[in-house]
Amino acid sequence: MIALLLALSMQAAAPAAPVTVQPADPLPADWVTIPDDEVLVMTLAGGGTVTVRLAAGYAPAHVGNIRRLAAARWWDAGGSVYRVQDNYVAQWGDATEKKPLPEGVVANPPAEYEWTGGAAPVAKLTRRDPYAEWAGYSADGWPLAGSGTATWLPHCYGMVGVARDLAPSTGSGGDLYTAIGHAPRALDRNIAVVGRVIEGIERLSVLPRGTGDLGFYKTEGERTAIVSVRLASDLPAAERPHYQYRATANPRFTAWIATRENRTPPFFVVPAGGADICNAMPPVRRMPTP
Template sequence: MKYSASALAGALAVLFPTLAQGAAPPTPSQIVAAAPAADWVDVAPENLLVMDLADGGRVAIELAPAFAPVHVANIRTLARARWFDDTSINRVQDNYVTQWGDPTERKQLSIGTVASPPAEYDRAVAGSGFQALPYRDAYAPKAGHAGGWPAASDGKAAWLVHCYGMVGAGRGMAPDTGTGAELYAVIGHGPRHLDRNIATVGRVLEGMDRLAALPRGTEALGFYARPEQRIGIGSIRLGSDMPAAERPAYQILRQGSPSFAAWVKARANRQDDFFIRPAGSADICNLQPPVRRKP
């Protein structure tokens, strides 16, 4: 995926056939709003995790089995067993993560989960669908997208990157890799130093406005000082376990589609009335694929 000028012109011609020569180019939002149905891909119900907070808030997460298959299998097993129900959000560390799970750390995990998953911190780039952006990255030789996910690569391996809203599996010290029973979402500037040091298992599709706005914990690492400060989790269900009528449905702008290429280019070269000097490039964490509720 080169995002070349000619590819962009082609994409724009398809999306905005009446775009006048010399008129202001479409903004990223306009490109997303105009993307045809074929440029969107459904989030599979078996990759959808629906967390309903005790107070009624909802957080929807997409799992990434192509990058962390054993961790994702564990999370599916736990969700199917409704293991997460009545657990809580226990840690909110400013500019870092919101983390949830069993605060007692004593809840039985031997319900079909793998006790010590392998270190799914990266995978072979071959078969990952990785496509590099033409922009520099502070952390990796190449950053881009893989199968619709923000990713990076060194030419051999590919890995998901720690951007705002990405979900990882909490773990202790090496060689512990975490089971998937303790999950966190990034709520600050991408802590990319965690890349390849922890299993990144998914991304938040909806509800970041809630996870990121929770009161910060005052104990070390942002843990809440008192149990009553924790935010109760009513349930975490797998989308495929929910009745179809209840299940929320999401779509991701399809990597490689004309709209996606045009959106990347427009994000890196803001040209609406507000912007005076387009950057000409963008950080992968500012290029997370657009998500929408399926219309």
């Protein structure tokens, strides 16, 4: 199997243990534990789980709603994955559109699609992005894109957004989707991005594509039921999964970006000299067991 393994080995998740420290290697302290109340665990019928890191600092009103919906167990009774469109999104929530929102959930929060001012990106990619003047990273491990004045979270594979109706609707957060194909970046600045799937996206990406318009399932029986959605902080301590993001404001991360922009021999013949942000997503991992 050697040849086939080599054939496309450049995207290996786990390189062989390096003999010497490389400039792009993180220090142990570069891995920062994500707070339990930023980790949302969705369990699907059949037992699979999908874990989302919430962008609490970037879309606080929508994330506040999501936390309240999880606390109220709003998705647990009747929630489902009801739409899967190939090369686009998997979407879940209340397919009936009739379920009342719990106390404290704002039906139509402010449009948290982009922001002005605030912290600058701590690292940037080399080339211009087709959807932005620049693309880069926040200090706390989020991908960013921006214009001269605005900054936003880009719609990369696995990023989670809030489904909404026509403006002025911004979506409550009860219906969410994640990108399961080429990044649908035209949605940037038009929808609230509230998180990123950090584990288990394959539970969604392998689901049968819906055959109705826009990938909606035509029948209720095709949907995948949601068993529960919980913040990790609402789980018993022993059951909480722990994740870490890689800190970006350091020269090791800058070196890592360079490795994404110019892949190396022996496999690569021509390095690209650049990358798009969705092919250079900031690393996240499970916290190692001590």
